Amino acid sequence: MAVIQKKICLLGEFAVGKTSLVRRFVENRFDDKYLSTIGVKISRKSLSLDDNTVNLLMWDLAGGDNYQGVQSGYLRGAAGALIVCDLTRAETLSAYERYLSQLREVNKNAYVVFLANKVDLVDRRAISDKELKDVASSLGGQVYLTSAKSGINVELAIETLAKKLVG
Amino acid sequence: MSTRVELDNSPILLAARVARAFGNAHRLAYAQITPDLTIANVSTNFHAIISNPANADDPIEGRRLDDIFYEFGGTEDTLDMIMKGQLPFFRLEDVNRVRPDGETVYLMFQISPLSDAQTEAGLLLIVEDVTEPAIMRQSLTQERNELRLVRNRLKAANTDLGRLNRLKSFIVTMAAHDLRSPLTTIRSYADILAEDLQGKVEQDYIEFLMTIRSQSDRLSRLITDLLDLDMIEQGGLSLKPEPTDMREVVEEAYGLMAPNGALHRLTMTNDISKEPVIVNGDGQRISQVIVNLISNAIKYTPEDGRVHVTLTIKDGHAVTTIVDTGNGMTEQQLHKLFQVYYRTEEARDSNIVGSGLGLFIVKTLVEAHKGYIKVNSKRGEGTRFAVYIPLASQPELA
Ligand SMILES: Nc1nc2c(ncn2[C@@H]2O[C@H](COP(=O)(O)OP(=O)(O)OP(=O)(O)O)[C@@H](O)[C@H]2O)c(=O)[nH]1
Ligand SMILES: [Mg+2]
Numbered sequence: 001m002a003v004i005q006k007k008i009c010l011l012g013e014f015a016v017g018k019t020s021l022v023r024r025f026v027e028n029r030f031d032d033k034y035l036s037t038i039g040v041k042i043s044r045k046s047l048s049l050d051d052n053t054v055n056l057l058m059w060d061l062a063g064g065d066n067y068q069g070v071q072s073g074y075l076r077g078a079a080g081a082l083i084v085c086d087l088t089r090a091e092t093l094s095a096y097e098r099y100l101s102q103l104r105e106v107n108k109n110a111y112v113v114f115l116a117n118k119v120d121l122v123d124r125r126a127i128s129d130k131e132l133k134d135v136a137s138s139l140g141g142q143v144y145l146t147s148a149k150s151g152i153n154v155e156l157a158i159e160t161l162a163k164k165l166v167g
Numbered sequence: 168m169s170t171r172v173e174l175d176n177s178p179i180l181l182a183a184r185v186a187r188a189f190g191n192a193h194r195l196a197y198a199q200i201t202p203d204l205t206i207a208n209v210s211t212n213f214h215a216i217i218s219n220p221a222n223a224d225d226p227i228e229g230r231r232l233d234d235i236f237y238e239f240g241g242t243e244d245t246l247d248m249i250m251k252g253q254l255p256f257f258r259l260e261d262v263n264r265v266r267p268d269g270e271t272v273y274l275m276f277q278i279s280p281l282s283d284a285q286t287e288a289g290l291l292l293i294v295e296d297v298t299e300p301a302i303m304r305q306s307l308t309q310e311r312n313e314l315r316l317v318r319n320r321l322k323a324a325n326t327d328l329g330r331l332n333r334l335k336s337f338i339v340t341m342a343a344h345d346l347r348s349p350l351t352t353i354r355s356y357a358d359i360l361a362e363d364l365q366g367k368v369e370q371d372y373i374e375f376l377m378t379i380r381s382q383s384d385r386l387s388r389l390i391t392d393l394l395d396l397d398m399i400e401q402g403g404l405s406l407k408p409e410p411t412d413m414r415e416v417v418e419e420a421y422g423l424m425a426p427n428g429a430l431h432r433l434t435m436t437n438d439i440s441k442e443p444v445i446v447n448g449d450g451q452r453i454s455q456v457i458v459n460l461i462s463n464a465i466k467y468t469p470e471d472g473r474v475h476v477t478l479t480i481k482d483g484h485a486v487t488t489i490v491d492t493g494n495g496m497t498e499q500q501l502h503k504l505f506q507v508y509y510r511t512e513e514a515r516d517s518n519i520v521g522s523g524l525g526l527f528i529v530k531t532l533v534e535a536h537k538g539y540i541k542v543n544s545k546r547g548e549g550t551r552f553a554v555y556i557p558l559a560s561q562p563e564l565a
Contacts, residue, residue, distance in 0.1 A: 034313070036312045063312075091319065
């Protein structure tokens, strides 16, 4: 049984739920309070996938905004990324292009899965399925509707990325 | 397996000495990393500074770099480039670490060649505890992000409101137009019937027809008010200003309303300037203002009272006053008088008709003429409205 270590980055605008998604995935809990991340927080979680143990290093980065991306130093060595948007804030969707191109500058072959987070806030949804489909096809990857709060699809989405990284 | 560097001459000690000299030794820790990425020597404060979460008591020397620091997982290629001198350094800012006691510390990592001359000497890792400035930056970021969230929410709410407002406007306009034509029909048939039946039926029936007529007029005025209000709200109020003699406007308005006052058993009087009072205004709109104010005065003045209308010139303004001996208003009522849909409780309780839109429209129209309104009122004594509209400038007098 091989042990493989993979670094993945969480990218997306501020307050879309990157920290919350990692917290749900690694510690299986949720916090309503918003604490802006600065810099990076790295968490590790081991997954058993088929015959392999994958040590996922999850780089939870500070969210950018319309003007700034992430420091490229943080992206070095990333095998893949979870790009996250907030379904209740339309303006968080289009930023994926910027993050994707920053990531690809560092790693041309990085795998990406797109998470449309806060799906539990049904009443406040501001991004349509059609818009998400368009993003998926331009990413050439998958889109998952997730909720760090309820936990829905969080594991599935991250494990999908992990499988791609080892497969 | 590791190339041990003589401690006394080691760059680690050298760096530590420099740090001490600069007074930040307590924040800086150093380690030597061998070419095979094993941690060799570390400065004495290394443990304390890195806040190693998992193995606080385990020795660090001899462990692999990415074993102790997840931060360097996957960066072998980058580190190799530094060792070969292809890259000057690799830095990670604001790396969050949670100490065993639950506190978050922020660290800066920098890796550079240990010696410029000997690549085999490996790498120098500098770790700086930047918690203090980072906490300040965090709270700034927090504040900025929260502000942005609020701003975005407001923006979204504003867009929604705009949409709702346009929808409302559409409905009001449609409804008003659809109500108006049947109303005109009802009113004109009531007129015809009243005329044709005069003397042929009991007077009571004629009175009923008159009520149909006056109530149709009331509805019609309400529709006009609603359309005006909508126009004002949509920012679509447009005036057709031209030199206008206020005497004509006030006389006409007075003439229109005086019979109504007499019907209410009020004494109607006026005192209108003998000189021309020229303003640059929309005669029809100003007339609407004066009619509305006289009509209010009549409505709120009990029988045997008096309504007095004047027009004078004062301080470069045409001043029209409408004074009544009616019920008057309290301070509190005066305060809210010009708000949309505001009617005094009394007005609402009474059977006096009115939409609550009138005074808001009046004020808006006067302000659109760069004028203003003053109201004086005393409970039980009456009310005085004064409308000030600037006189047209008269260059020929200069
Ligand atoms: N209802 C709901 N709230 C969520 C969800 N995910 C995150 N949140 C909330 O959204 C806010 C922001 O979440 P974070 O996880 O801190 O966002 P972030 O992307 O890490 O933000 P930055 O660190 O500033 O980039 C917090 O108040 C969370 O509780 C979710 O799925 N549903
Ligand atoms: Mg975060």
